[in-house]
Amino acid sequence: MVLTPRQRFVLATVAGMVVLGLLWSVLDTTSQQLPKRTISISNISYRVDVVTTSEQQAQGLSGRNGLPSWAGMLFDNDVVAERCMWMKSMRFPIDILWIDAQRRIVKIESKLEPRTYPQAYCAVAADVLELAAGQAEFRGFKVGQLVKL
Numbered sequence: 001m002v003l004t005p006r007q008r009f010v011l012a013t014v015a016g017m018v019v020l021g022l023l024w025s026v027l028d029t030t031s032q033q034l035p036k037r038t039i040s041i042s043n044i045s046y047r048v049d050v051v052t053t054s055e056q057q058a059q060g061l062s063g064r065n066g067l068p069s070w071a072g073m074l075f076d077n078d079v080v081a082e083r084c085m086w087m088k089s090m091r092f093p094i095d096i097l098w099i100d101a102q103r104r105i106v107k108i109e110s111k112l113e114p115r116t117y118p119q120a121y122c123a124v125a126a127d128v129l130e131l132a133a134g135q136a137e138f139r140g141f142k143v144g145q146l147v148k149l
Contacts, residue, residue: 037074039129040148041105044139045133048072060130062089067132074149075128084122085130090114093133097141098125105145108136 029043032114034049034056047070050056054131057075061067075083080101098107111133129147 010117032099037149039072039074041141041145042139046070046072046129048074048129050074050076052076052105056138061094064091066092067094067130069132069135072129072131075130076149077126080124080126082122083125083128084120085109085128086120087112087114087117090117095133095136096121097129097131097136097147099129099147099149100122100124101126103147103149105141105143105147108141109134110134 032052037048037050039046039048042045049072050072051060060075061073067073075085083098085096093111093113096109096112097105100106106125109121112121127149135141
């Protein structure tokens, strides 16, 4: 079977995407070690890593190379308190959503860049959700919306 140049290009592109996907899953060992949960906001689902310990929460997404649009990190806490987040050792921008005890969004910070460190972003909340930059705006998330955890 002889492939045309276009067919070879398409085949090479698909093969490259498969290899990159496999590398992403193998190299992102931090994500693989954390418990996962599916959450939703306005019927939009995200597969999130759940961090509960102070060590996990201090690490957060620091050191990772990126975050797919369908993924995130949930900082799961038992009590409502002032929750402060920063961009220490971050390599990519993110959106941050603070969630109260009734599972409503109380604050949204969009497209936070790594260069904003050491500035802290704070709100009184139970949990905090980090998503890929632009997700909150793209999906139209608003303060007051319910988050299904």
